[in-house]
Amino acid sequence: MKRFRFTLLAVCLVLLYLGWNDASLYLRNRAPLAVTIGALEKGDTPREWLRISGGTLIMDEAISTSGSIELDALLVPLKADPATPGFRVLVETRDPALLDFFQTYHFKLDSALAKERFHAEHQQEFRVQRDIIGTQITGMIASGNRDKLTTLAKDLGIQVSDNVMLLSEGNQPPTYRGFLFLAIGILGLGKLLLRWPKNESPEAVSDN
Template structure:
């Protein structure tokens, strides 16, 4: 019984931690912060939920997160200058149109000449100037995912610095999950305290 109580306590503490992280993230990010990509490159992210304006996606330098034709998502540099070789912002996107272009260019064309023709025909789609909304891939909970993305980018030869800003496009801070975790943790702690009282010897016993 004592082992179960301390297992329950450990679970409650984890839920408290997860709940507080979600709640604090939500309280800091009631709405996305609008920021120009130039300011983001120079000063970093002011908050976790962003609406980035004035950037150009470079699909030609994108990489697949799956590494196969069964594409799940792409990592695409977001640049203030489309001609720049370096970048500071990477966008993880699942936009079907961009994935279709990437798949066709890399997996369905059988020669460099065919790729060049396809690129010429769709150049504006390979370098779309568009705003991006999403949340940063950062913080204690997302550290593992960020590390995987960083390792993937370096493994395929992408020139990415350690301070690169990862944005998960379309993702928003959880609005309810943190409060649910917190409520479950408090209920578990009440149960933990009640079990302790029940197992305590009556006063006056030797």
């Protein structure tokens, strides 16, 4: 019984932690902040939910997240100047048109000559100029993805900044989830503490 109460206490604390993270993210990002790709390349990252202007998606350097013909998403560098080596901002996109374009170029052409001809005929489509609205991928997920990306990019001969920013296109901070987690966590914690035996402290449970 003691371990069960301790497990419920841990669940409530986790919900409070997750709820606070989501709620604070929403409160900081009521609307996407307009920023230029040039500012981001200089290291200016004022908020998480961004509308980035002035950038070009470099499809030549796009990386599949699945590593197979069945594409789930692409990681595409976003640059102010396509000719500049390396990149600071990497966009995770699930745009069907970009996925289909990437799949055609990498998996549906049967020779290097066919790829060269395709590239010459579709030069503009390898340089996609458009505003990007999305949310930064932060925390442990971003750290893990960044490590995987760095290793993969080095294998492909692509220069990657050590502090590369990962941005999920089309994603936005959760509106209600954080507050829901907070409410459930507070109610659960309050109910648990009210029913806690008077002669037994939470610290004693953790020792067991």
